Amino acid sequence: MPDMSDRRILRHLLADPDASNAVLARRAGVTTASLWRRLERMREAGVIPAIQNRVDWRALGWEVEVSLRFTLDKTDPRAFDEFIAAAREVPEVTEIQTFLGSVDLRLSVIARDMAHWQQIYRARILTLPHVSDSDALMLVSTIKDSAELAL
Amino acid sequence: MSGLDQTDLAILRILAADATRSAAEIGRSVGIGQSAAWRRIRKLRESGILGGRRVVVDNAALGFGVTVFLGVRLAAKGRTSLDEFERAVTAIPEVQTVQHVLGQFDYRLRIIARDISDFERILRRRIMTLPGVGQVEANVMLSEERLPGPLGTLG
Numbered sequence: 676m677p678d679m680s681d682r683r684i685l686r687h688l689l690a691d692p693d694a695s696n697a698v699l700a701r702r703a704g705v706t707t708a709s710l711w712r713r714l715e716r717m718r719e720a721g722v723i724p725a726i727q728n729r730v731d732w733r734a735l736g737w738e739v740e741v742s743l744r745f746t747l748d749k750t751d752p753r754a755f756d757e758f759i760a761a762a763r764e765v766p767e768v769t770e771i772q773t774f775l776g777s778v779d780l781r782l783s784v785i786a787r788d789m790a791h792w793q794q795i796y797r798a799r800i801l802t803l804p805h806v807s808d809s810d811a812l813m814l815v816s817t818i819k820d821s822a823e824l825a826l
Numbered sequence: 827m828s829g830l831d832q833t834d835l836a837i838l839r840i841l842a843a844d845a846t847r848s849a850a851e852i853g854r855s856v857g858i859g860q861s862a863a864w865r866r867i868r869k870l871r872e873s874g875i876l877g878g879r880r881v882v883v884d885n886a887a888l889g890f891g892v893t894v895f896l897g898v899r900l901a902a903k904g905r906t907s908l909d910e911f912e913r914a915v916t917a918i919p920e921v922q923t924v925q926h927v928l929g930q931f932d933y934r935l936r937i938i939a940r941d942i943s944d945f946e947r948i949l950r951r952r953i954m955t956l957p958g959v960g961q962v963e964a965n966v967m968l969s970e971e972r973l974p975g976p977l978g979t980l981g
Contacts, residue, residue: 676887677887677888682888685883685888688881689881689883692878692879692880692881693878693879721884721887722883722884722887722888723881723882723883723884724882724883724884725843725844725882726844726845726846726879726880726881726882727841727842727843727844727845727879727880727882728838728841728842728845728876728877728878728879728880729842729876729877729878729879729880730838730842730875730876730877730975730977731874731875731876731877732975734873734874734875735830735875735980737976742925742927742934763973766975766976766978766979767975767976768973768975769972769973769974769975770970770971770972770973771970771971771973772895772967772968772969772970772971773967773968773969773970774895774965774966774967774968775965775966775968776963776964776965776966777963777965778963778965781895781965785975785976810929810930811929812897812927812928812929812930812931812934813927813928813929814925814926814927815925815926815927815928816925816926817923817924817925817926818912818915818916818924818925818926819915819916819921819922819923819924820922820923820924821922821923822880822881822882822883822922823919823922824883824885824888824890824938825919825920826888
């Protein structure tokens, strides 16, 4: 279990993920060696499963991002598993979430432009199995995206 | 495609999975030297393609067991109401993500809470009191996976 120092380190890391270890250590009030040791331990324990770099798809020329929400036909017990397995095979899918609520599943899908989106939608999305209903939200802009926790 | 070659794409794939890999390790994996790898990483960063870091934490292990996605529709729309709503919603610490969208809702929010009663408190005291807020739909997240996207099929 993470102790108070671990939590303080995590709070600073989540607030500024690009800060160097030296800067993080100073902010959290620990030595750089202790910071490194604690981060390693939290990674090994699965408290920090990953530290990844974001890829800016718009900078790569992929202008369109759509949030697709699905309701599945749950009369088939394999509906979730088969839908998710099929969604993973679509290269343009960047996120898959499952929910308890009026929506069962959500996908984030990216495309180069609207024509490309239409192509992906017809060929890869409409063919996903067990869908009883779906709707789409087109991303205009991301105003906030943080992993911060009130630790 | 922004002048990226297969080596650049391979570097992006590695860093998108693990941002803590050194230039030397990355160079070895893609078959180039450390300084060549470092130059390519710098170029990807300067072009804005390689973004900042995302720290993935086990929220539940840290006492935050509930993630809720909210769809929010504004009751009244207009330039000032969007600005006002955005300013107020981004200031709520439990709101991790705010996205302006087109469709059935105007905004998508991702909210992190300790448990369902903590979420109810956030919803009542923070969300329902936001300026201009109209219809709200909540879905409690059960599982999540992020995928590398089309990095593997580009080029």
